Amino acid sequence: xxxxxxxxxxxxxxxxxxxxxxxxxxxxxxxxxxxxxxxxxxxxxxxxxxxxxxxxxxxxxxxxxxxxxxxxxxxxxxxxxxxxxxxxxxxxxxxxxxxxxxxxxxxxxxxxxxxxxxxxxxxxxxxxxxxxxxxxxxxxxxxxxxxxxxxxxxxxxxxxxxxxxxxxxxxxxxxxxxxxxxxxxxxxxxxxxxxxxxxxxxxxxxxxxxxxxxxxxxxxxxxxxxxxxxxxxxxxxxxxxxxxxxxxxxxxxxxxxxxxxxxxxxxxxxxxxxxxxxxxxxxxxxxxxxxxxxxxxxxxxxxxxxxxxxxxxxxxxxxxxxxxxxxxxxxxxxxxxxxxxxxxxxxxxxxxxxxxxxxxxxxxxxxxxxxxxxxxxxxxxxxxxxxxxxxxxxxxxxxxxxxxxxxxxxxxxxxxxxxxxxxxxxxxxxxxxxxxxxxxxxxxx
Numbered sequence: 001x002x003x004x005x006x007x008x009x010x011x012x013x014x015x016x017x018x019x020x021x022x023x024x025x026x027x028x029x030x031x032x033x034x035x036x037x038x039x040x041x042x043x044x045x046x047x048x049x050x051x052x053x054x055x056x057x058x059x060x061x062x063x064x065x066x067x068x069x070x071x072x073x074x075x076x077x078x079x080x081x082x083x084x085x086x087x088x089x090x091x092x093x094x095x096x097x098x099x100x101x102x103x104x105x106x107x108x109x110x111x112x113x114x115x116x117x118x119x120x121x122x123x124x125x126x127x128x129x130x131x132x133x134x135x136x137x138x139x140x141x142x143x144x145x146x147x148x149x150x151x152x153x154x155x156x157x158x159x160x161x162x163x164x165x166x167x168x169x170x171x172x173x174x175x176x177x178x179x180x181x182x183x184x185x186x187x188x189x190x191x192x193x194x195x196x197x198x199x200x201x202x203x204x205x206x207x208x209x210x211x212x213x214x215x216x217x218x219x220x221x222x223x224x225x226x227x228x229x230x231x232x233x234x235x236x237x238x239x240x241x242x243x244x245x246x247x248x249x250x251x252x253x254x255x256x257x258x259x260x261x262x263x264x265x266x267x268x269x270x271x272x273x274x275x276x277x278x279x280x281x282x283x284x285x286x287x288x289x290x291x292x293x294x295x296x297x298x299x300x301x302x303x304x305x306x307x308x309x310x311x312x313x314x315x316x317x318x319x320x321x322x323x324x325x326x327x328x329x330x331x332x333x334x335x336x337x338x339x340x341x342x343x344x345x346x347x348x349x350x351x352x353x354x355x356x357x358x359x360x361x362x363x364x365x366x367x368x369x370x371x372x373x374x375x376x377x378x379x380x381x382x383x384x385x386x387x388x389x390x391x392x393x394x395x396x397x398x399x400x401x402x403x404x405x406x407x408x409x410x411x412x413x414x415x416x417x418x419x420x421x422x423x424x425x426x427x428x429x430x431x432x433x434x435x436x437x438x439x440x441x442x443x444x445x
Contacts, residue, residue: 022179040089054090056164057426060083060422062212064422065204065208066171069198081136091146097150100145106142106145109381110347110375113347116343140419150433150434155436165211166215169208170212172198176198179195183301190307201420202247202248203252207249207252209252210244210252214256216237241256267279329354330369336350336354343377343378345373349374363418366416400433400434401437410431
């Protein structure tokens with residue numbers, strides 16, 4: 001699973017890729033087709049001996065938002081379907097743990113909600129479409145989880161997966177800069193900003209950039225073995241964090257910050273006395289760097305970013321809702337659950353029923369309340385599986401320093417962006433890996 005090309009060269013190539021697609025947008029679709037094709041032959045040649053499907057899938061996860069904002073996606077669920085395919089492809093060569101049956105059971109729990117939808121009296125909806133839209137995320141999560149459940153992987157190989165995930169995020173960030181180099185000129189209010197998000201949904205852009213913040217922070221802390229690597233990774237952390245902040249979508253930034261803090265906490269907890277002193281210094285530097293990024297962002301947005309995070313409008317007045325209107329949807333979905341506590345209203349029908357009962361046409365942004373409303377009691381059992389299982393595995397293998405970060409990314413993301421993109425499904429499954437920290441071999445005398 002080792003990356004043969006130099007790290008710096010790969011970053012440069014992915015920055016140039018953003019420029020090429022910006023100038024020639026039609027190439028985005030060609031690139032979207034090439035990734036799974038090339039990935040297929042890589043896995044075929046290696047027989048997945050080193051879990052190459054994880055590299056290919058991670059790359060697909062990282063590139064999804066870029067393909068969406070450049071109209072490169074063949075459809076909205078393209079990356080999820082590709083990821084599911086590669087997980088099954090990897091199982092052909094490497095099988096899966098028999099203990100992963102718990103996630104097969106999770107898939108089984110989705111069936112009652114599907115049957116309710118299939119037998120619904122709504123003739124004006126496309127049943128196949130609503131099922132695919134609402135269940136592609138949970139199904140992708142389950143299949144990824146089945147493949148990664150207790151799968152042994154070294155910490156170095158896991159970091160290679162992280163790099164494969166992060167490189168396309170470099171492309172996304174550079175593209176955002178090309179699309180809108182001057183943040184100051186387009187920020188006029190405190191609402192989520194499409195201009196600074198490449199013309200695409202700020203929520204999803206912020207989510208993937210928040211993930212990028214974490215990826216390159218870990219590169220900075222653990223894998224910067226020279227001054228040049230420190231400068232490159234430090235710049236990427238600053239650049240990606242800044243562009244995430246100025247999307248004015250808070251969810252991804254808060255999630256990325258949580259991942260970094262969780263990682264540092266686990267590092268500090270397991271470190272010896274000598275290393276704790278070093279980590280304390282790292283935490284101070286991280287805080288100062290964060291303060292600098294925020295100050296620059298505030299200057300570029302004329303202080304509007306401060307008001308955004310203080311839940312104020314451009315005039316400084318405190319907004320009534322703190323979650324952009326999502327509170328009403330959450331409340332409505334709880335009411336739907338109480339009305340249909342056993343089977344729910346049906347998979348994918350939450351939006352339709354909410355519109356009829358409460359006049360809300362917006363799709364749910366919260367996967368937890370959506371599962372309750374649409375799957376009822378079966379949704380509760382499914383959520384319990386997703387919440388409890390990773391911690392059981394972690395207590396038996398505490399060498400995955402990214403565990404809390406991976407689990408936290410999934411939990412926080414599904415609460416503000418549901419599972420619109422494949423990232424939360426894949427990153428959740430990474431928390432199930434059985435990681436072994438690799439140590440350098442001693443040289444012979």
